[in-house]
Amino acid sequence: MVPETPNSALPILGTRRVCQIAVVVRDIDRSARAYAAFFGLPVPPVFTTEAGLKVNQTYRGQPSDARCKLAFFELENTIIELIQPLGGASSWQEVLDQRGECIHHIAFQVMDTAGKERTLAAAGIPLLHQGAEPKTGQFSYFDARETLGLLVETLEGYK
Amino acid sequence: MVPETPNSALPILGTRRVCQIAVVVRDIDRSARAYAAFFGLPVPPVFTTEAGLKVNQTYRGQPSDARCKLAFFELENTIIELIQPLGGASSWQEVLDQRGECIHHIAFQVMDTAGKERTLAAAGIPLLHQGAEPKTGQFSYFDARETLGLLVETLEGYK
Numbered sequence: 001m002v003p004e005t006p007n008s009a010l011p012i013l014g015t016r017r018v019c020q021i022a023v024v025v026r027d028i029d030r031s032a033r034a035y036a037a038f039f040g041l042p043v044p045p046v047f048t049t050e051a052g053l054k055v056n057q058t059y060r061g062q063p064s065d066a067r068c069k070l071a072f073f074e075l076e077n078t079i080i081e082l083i084q085p086l087g088g089a090s091s092w093q094e095v096l097d098q099r100g101e102c103i104h105h106i107a108f109q110v111m112d113t114a115g116k117e118r119t120l121a122a123a124g125i126p127l128l129h130q131g132a133e134p135k136t137g138q139f140s141y142f143d144a145r146e147t148l149g150l151l152v153e154t155l156e157g158y159k
Numbered sequence: 160m161v162p163e164t165p166n167s168a169l170p171i172l173g174t175r176r177v178c179q180i181a182v183v184v185r186d187i188d189r190s191a192r193a194y195a196a197f198f199g200l201p202v203p204p205v206f207t208t209e210a211g212l213k214v215n216q217t218y219r220g221q222p223s224d225a226r227c228k229l230a231f232f233e234l235e236n237t238i239i240e241l242i243q244p245l246g247g248a249s250s251w252q253e254v255l256d257q258r259g260e261c262i263h264h265i266a267f268q269v270m271d272t273a274g275k276e277r278t279l280a281a282a283g284i285p286l287l288h289q290g291a292e293p294k295t296g297q298f299s300y301f302d303a304r305e306t307l308g309l310l311v312e313t314l315e316g317y318k
Contacts, residue, residue, distance in 0.1 A: 011199040017235040021180065021265065023308045034306045037282065040170040076176040077236040101308030103262040106180065123196065147193045149182045149260030 012119055013108045013154060020079045020107035022153070024096045028084035031101075032071045035080065044071045050133060052088065057131035059089050064129075066090035081107075091129040091141050091151065105141060105151035113138050113156045120144075125152065171278055172267045172313060179238045179266035181312070183255045187243035190260075191230045194239065203230045209292060211247065216290035218248050223288075225249035240266075250288040250300050250310065264300055264310035272297050272315045279303075284311065 025031040028046055036043040049055075052065040059066065066088030073080040083104055085092035095104050110116050117127055120142050128151065130140035137157030144152045184190040187205055195202040208214075211224040218225065225247030232239040242263055244251035254263050269275050276286050279301050287310065289299035296316030303311045 009199045012197050015235070016198050016200075018180065018237055021177065025308055031308065038171050038303075038307060039175050040168045041175075076174070078177055099258050099261070101304065102258070103265075103309055106262075144197075145260065148197060149184055149190065150262055 012123060013110050013116055013152075015108050015110065017108065018078055018106050019109050019155065020081045020105075020153070022081040022083055022104045022107065023101065024083045024085065024092055024104040025101050026084065026096065028069045028071055028082050031082050031084075035071075035073055035082065039073055039075065039080075041073055044073060046071045048086070052090070052131060055131040055133045057090075057129075059091060059129045062089070064089050066093065068092050095151070103150070105153045107153035107155055109158075110154040110156050113140055113154055116140075116154055117142075120152075123147070171282060172269050172275055172311075174267050174269065176267065177237050177265050178268050178314065179240045179264075179312070181240040181242055181263045181266065182260065183242045183244065183251055183263040184260050185243065185255065187228045187230055187241050190241050190243075194230075194232055194241065198232055198234065198239075200232055203232060205230045207245070211249070211290060214290040214292045216249075216288075218250060218288045221248070223248050225252065227251050254310070262309070264312045266312035266314055268317075269313040269315050272299055272313055275299075275313055276301075279311075282306070 032043050047070045049067045051067055053063060057064045067086045069084040071082045083092050085096055124147055125142045125144045128141045128143040132138040137155060140154045142152045144150055191202050206229045208226045210226060212222060216223045226245045228243040230241045242251050244255055283306055284301045284303045287300045287302040291297040296314060299313045301311045303309055
């Protein structure tokens with residue numbers, strides 16, 4: 001028999017695993033070299049995301065065509081992601097403009113992003129920026145700066 | 160026979176495990192309740208650190224008596240630490256004043272903090288703030304904001 005669990009024992013996102021720590025940077029090639037040296041890892045490939053409008057990207061409720069460059073470092077217990085915004089309206093550019101290079105978000109793998117969006121909104125954590133890439137998955141940034149002091153990303157469907 | 164490893168394959172700190180993600184906050188009781196609800200965990204106890212001068216604390220090369228309150232959330236793969244500065248000169252207060260509530264640092268367990276300090280300085284990552292608590296261990300914050308976009312903490316001797 002499974003003991004009865006109070007609601008407060010369930011994580012809102014269904015997980016307590018931080019799958020990514022993401023840092024917004026001005027020059028991803030420079031930052032990728034610095035992270036590679038720091039962690040003793042090869043300099044990773046840099047990807048450019050699809051045009052935002054091709055992946056139904058929205059930012060603050062409006063369609064956004066913003067793109068970014070990404071690079072990933074697989075650490076022992078999580079992944080560090082570097083993000084260089086390439087212009088256009090996005091949470092990437094917003095955070096870089098407001099605070100300079102810094103941690104942009106921590107990420108969690110979820111199921112049922114739409115359900116999580118409703119639960120987070122009820123907890124005072126509104127959606128800020130999202131997109132869905134049909135071949136890969138859906139990413140959503142939630143603005144928990146007032147409650148948790150950071151942005152939270154949910155990832156659904158990414159391998 | 161161990162294959163020869165190029166220096167670039169060694170992490171500078173000897174580890175690629177992020178043992179803590181720390182968030183600087185204005186009101187730790189409020190934030191601890193918000194994090195507890197978010198992660199479905201009990202509200203943890205809040206600790207107040209020793210007076211800085213009792214633990215040989217320095218900040219930007221000067222002795223500092225600053226203290227803070229701390230609370231910890233054990234997640235699946237890392238720990239989230241909340242830090243509320245209690246006044247005095249410290250990196251905790253500096254980051255809170257400059258950027259508001261946000262991620263203060265990511266932390267790594269190390270051996271030989273003094274050796275790591277020399278290696279980091281040579282890599283352009285200077286010491287910012289540190290202290291040693293005889294009963295527990297040594298904490299050191301390094302300013303990697305120019306190179307990695309964040310502060311790095313080393314912890315030595317903490318259980």
